[in-house]
Amino acid sequence: MPELLQVEKLSAGYGEAVVLNDVSFAIGQGQTLALLGRNGTGKTTLINTLAGATRRHAGSISLGGIALHKLPSHERAGAGIGWVPQERNIFKSLTVHENLSAVARPGPWTAERVYQMFPRLAERKNNLGTQLSGGEQQMLAVGRALVVNPKLLLLDEPLEGLAPIIVAELLKAIHRITSEEGLAAIIVEQHPQAILRISHRAVVLDRGTVVHSGSAHELLAAPELLDRLLGVAR
Numbered sequence: 001m002p003e004l005l006q007v008e009k010l011s012a013g014y015g016e017a018v019v020l021n022d023v024s025f026a027i028g029q030g031q032t033l034a035l036l037g038r039n040g041t042g043k044t045t046l047i048n049t050l051a052g053a054t055r056r057h058a059g060s061i062s063l064g065g066i067a068l069h070k071l072p073s074h075e076r077a078g079a080g081i082g083w084v085p086q087e088r089n090i091f092k093s094l095t096v097h098e099n100l101s102a103v104a105r106p107g108p109w110t111a112e113r114v115y116q117m118f119p120r121l122a123e124r125k126n127n128l129g130t131q132l133s134g135g136e137q138q139m140l141a142v143g144r145a146l147v148v149n150p151k152l153l154l155l156d157e158p159l160e161g162l163a164p165i166i167v168a169e170l171l172k173a174i175h176r177i178t179s180e181e182g183l184a185a186i187i188v189e190q191h192p193q194a195i196l197r198i199s200h201r202a203v204v205l206d207r208g209t210v211v212h213s214g215s216a217h218e219l220l221a222a223p224e225l226l227d228r229l230l231g232v233a234r
């Protein structure tokens with residue numbers, strides 16, 4: 001079966017500056033990829049490039065046979081990208097429910113299903129974005145990406161700064177979304193163990209290039225290699 005996402009020889013950055021160099025990898029439907037690397041190695045730039053928010057210098061991105069790299073950022077949701085940026089970017093002056101309905105597209109994921117997945121959000125349905133805790137904002141950011149009904153979820157450091165109980169809740173939800181619902185996901189994390197446990201594949205970046213690509217479980221079982229690839233950040 002062809003891969004859902006195929007990234008080939010991608011180079012991208014900001015203006016003239018090239019941050020990513022010759023990056024290639026692939027993910028199948030329903031698979032999760034852990035995108036790892038030290039600070040400043042280009043993980044966010046890669047996520048942003050898939051979402052169309054950087055300048056692509058060379059290479060291609062194909063999602064379900066669509067040449068994603070040819071589409072402007074605002075058309076990528078329609079092509080199957082659900083993006084949860086590092087800053088979360090929820091609409092703070094809208095309620096939880098308005099945040100979800102503002103971006104919803106037809107498909108199996110509805111606001112009601114998001115509320116089933118995150119009961120805390122159901123309780124906060126009529127609260128404004130400004131009234132949510134960090135964990136609730138992150139759940140809303142994930143919910144907002146889901147109601148777009150994407151093929152591929154992009155999650156940029158979704159666990160950063162959250163309390164352990166919320167981290168556990170989000171990890172469970174992300175695992176359910178991918179393992180039971182057939183959605184593919186790319187998850188960026190600085191602290192890899194929890195993410196590697198729920199991932200199929202792993203890609204490690206260093207200075208904008210892929211320095212390791214393979215099975216997530218094999219990498220998890222090789223702590224020395226992981227240490228070498230990620231250094232003290234682990």
Ligand SMILES: Nc1ncnc2c1ncn2[C@@H]1O[C@H](COP(=O)(O)OP(=O)(O)OP(=O)(O)O)[C@@H](O)[C@H]1O
Pocket residue numbers: 014017019037038039040041042043044045046190
């Ligand atoms: N808007 C920007 N304009 C110019 N350069 C940028 C911009 N954003 C990031 N960079 C540069 O791109 C490089 C990669 O940054 P990026 O944020 O992609 O790394 P990262 O691996 O996600 O890091 P972190 O783990 O710290 O979030 C860095 O050298 C950074 O300074």
